[in-house]
Structure formats: structure tokens, C-alpha cells
Amino acid sequence: AQSVTQLGSHVSVSEGALVLLRCNYSSSVPPYLFWYVQYPNQGLQLLLKYTTGATLVKGINGFEAEFKKSETSFHLTKPSAHMSDAAEYFCAVSDLTSYDKVIFGPGTSLSVIP
Amino acid sequence: KAGVTQTPRYLIKTRGQQVTLSCSPISGHRSVSWYQQTPGQGLQFLFEYFSETQRNKGNFPGRFSGRQFSNSRSEMNVSTLELGDSALYLCASRQGNGPQHFGDGTRLSIL
Numbered sequence: 001a002q003s004v005t006q007l008g009s010h011v012s013v014s015e016g017a018l019v020l021l022r023c024n025y026s027s028s029v030p031p032y033l034f035w036y037v038q039y040p041n042q043g044l045q046l047l048l049k050y051t052t053g054a055t056l057v058k059g060i061n062g063f064e065a066e067f068k069k070s071e072t073s074f075h076l077t078k079p080s081a082h083m084s085d086a087a088e089y090f091c092a093v094s095d096l097t098s099y100d101k102v103i104f105g106p107g108t109s110l111s112v113i114p
Numbered sequence: 115k116a117g118v119t120q121t122p123r124y125l126i127k128t129r130g131q132q133v134t135l136s137c138s139p140i141s142g143h144r145s146v147s148w149y150q151q152t153p154g155q156g157l158q159f160l161f162e163y164f165s166e167t168q169r170n171k172g173n174f175p176g177r178f179s180g181r182q183f184s185n186s187r188s189e190m191n192v193s194t195l196e197l198g199d200s201a202l203y204l205c206a207s208r209q210g211n212g213p214q215h216f217g218d219g220t221r222l223s224i225l
Contacts, residue, residue, distance in 0.1 A: 034213055043118070043204055043216030090157065094211060101170045102147065102206075102214055104157040 002027050002095045004105035012111040019063075019078040021108050023091030026072065032094035033074040034102070035065055037087045044090060050074065061085070086112045116140065118217035120205050126223045132193040135220045139186050139207030146188040147214065148180060151202040160203075163188055192222075200224045 007022040025031065032051045036044040048059025055067040065076045074091060091105040119138040127133050139146050147170075148160040159172040163182035180190040186207070192199055202221050206214035 032211065036214075036216075041218070041221075043218045044206075044214070045216070046213045049213050092214075101159070101162065103159065104149075106156045 002031065002093055002101075002103050004091050004093055004103055006089075006091055006105040006108045008108055009106065010109045010111070012113055013081045014113045015083055016080050019076070019081045019085065019110065021076040021089050021091075021110065023065075023074045023076065023105060024072055025074065025091075025093045027093065027095075030069060033065075033067060034092040034094070035059065035063070035074070035076050036090045036092060036104075037061075038090065038107075039087050047076070047089075081110075081112045083112050083114065086110055118205055118207050118215055120203075120217035120220050122220060123218065124221050124223075126225060127195050128225050129195055129197060131195050132191060133195060133222060134189055134191045135203055135205075135222075137188045137190075137205030137207075137217060139188070139205075140209075140215055143207035143209050143215070144186050145208050146182055146186060147206045147208075148188070148190050149204040149206065150174075151204055151219070152200075157204070160190065195224050197224050 003026045005024045034049045035047040038044045047063050048057045050057045050067045058064045063078045088107050088109050090107045095101045121136045145164045147162040150158045162170040166182045177193045182188045202219045204219045206216045208214050
């Protein structure tokens with residue numbers, strides 16, 4: 001079965017610093033990969049997705065992620081953190097062998113320190 | 115295009131009661147999934163419906179059920195509510211194998 005791990009349930013960065021949120025997946029078949037963000041009392045919003053093609057994917061709000069098949073990773077980065085980036089971030093994979101069932105990681109809470 | 119709409123936004127019930135939550139997907143989206151989100155367990159997949167048929171199911175007891183109508187709107191029902199059912203219930207719709215689009219959820223509190 002597919003699984004998703006996110007290293008670090010809480011990450012703190014200073015405003016203006018690099019944001020790096022880690023995501024690893026287990027799959028025998030390269031899945032589709034997603035990053036979502038959730039603000040308090042809201043649903044999840046798609047940041048970016050990888051399906052096929054270029055392994056470096058750019059998303060909204062200055063975020064990007066790189067698919068590395070050899071490392072089964074899909075880490076999320078942003079060069080310079082902004083206070084508004086403070087939120088919960090979820091990595092997800094789509095299980096192409098099970099009607100594209102989407103499996104979410106446990107989430108990483110990002111705090112931005114002024 | 116209107117987003118995913120979930121009703122109600124907040125709900126308070128007591129143990130033993132049952133509850134029905136509603137989800138209206140984005141127009142044209144035929145797949146609707148439901149998730150339970152709690153601080154302790156995170157985001158857990160409940161089930162997914164496509165063209166009125168359940169095609170994926172998570173690991174939840176039979177008290178949790180759902181259905182989808184011909185217009186793709188979906189409902190989920192929880193019977194014999196327990197304190198542990200207190201959670202944010204999220205609905206998501208998608209087109210084909212595209213990404214999920216989420217509603218803002220229904221926050222269910224059990225007293």
C-alpha cells in the first residue's frame with residue numbers, strides 16, 4: 001500500500017529564510033504527487049502537483065517542489081519565507097493502481113518567526 | 115466556477131445520535147471523497163464516490179456511510195455518534211485523475 005511520510009511535524013523558520021518541507025513516499029509505481037496548504041478553519045488548497053514531465057514543479061505563492069524518483073522524495077521549498085506562509089502543509093500521492101485514491105501525509109505545521 | 119460547498123459548517127450533536135453531512139462538488143466533477151481530520155490522527159480517508167458508486171473505502175467502521183446522487187452531490191452519514199467522532203469532515207471533488215479540490219469542511223462536535 002502507498003504511504004507518505006513528512007519529516008518534522010513542526011518546522012520554524014525566520015521571515016526571509018529558506019523554507020524546506022520534506023516528503024517521502026513509498027510506491028512501486030511513480031505516483032502523481034501533490035502539496036496542499038491548510039489555513040485555520042479552512043479546507044486544503046492545492047499548492048502544486050507533479051504528474052509527468054519536468055521534475056521541478058512551480059506552484060502558487062512562490063513554492064516549488066522537485067520530484068526525485070531515486071530518492072522517492074518530493075520536497076517543498078520556498079526561497080524566502082513570509083509571515084503569511086504560516087500554515088499546515090500536506091504532501092499527498094495518488095495511487096494510480098487504486099482508482100487514483102489520494103493518500104495524505106501527516107502534515108507539517110510551519111511557523112514563521114518575525 | 116463555484117467551489118466545493120459543504121453544509122453545515124458547524125454541528126453539535128450528542129452521543130448516540132446520527133448526523134448527515136452534505137457536499138456539493140464543483141460542476142463537472144464526478145468524483146467526491148470524504149476525509150476526517152483530527153489533531154491526533156491527522157487527515158484520514160473515509161471513502162470516495164464516482165458516478166454514484168463507492169470505489170474506494172478507508173478503514174472506518176460501518177457507522178460511517180455515504181452516498182452520491184446523480185448530480186454528483188454527496189452525503190455522508192454517521193450513526194450512533196461517539197465522542198471520538200468529533201472532527202473536521204472534509205469533502206473534496208475532482209475531475210478525472212486531477213487534484214482534489216476541497217471544501218471548507220464541517221466541524222462536528224459531540225457532547
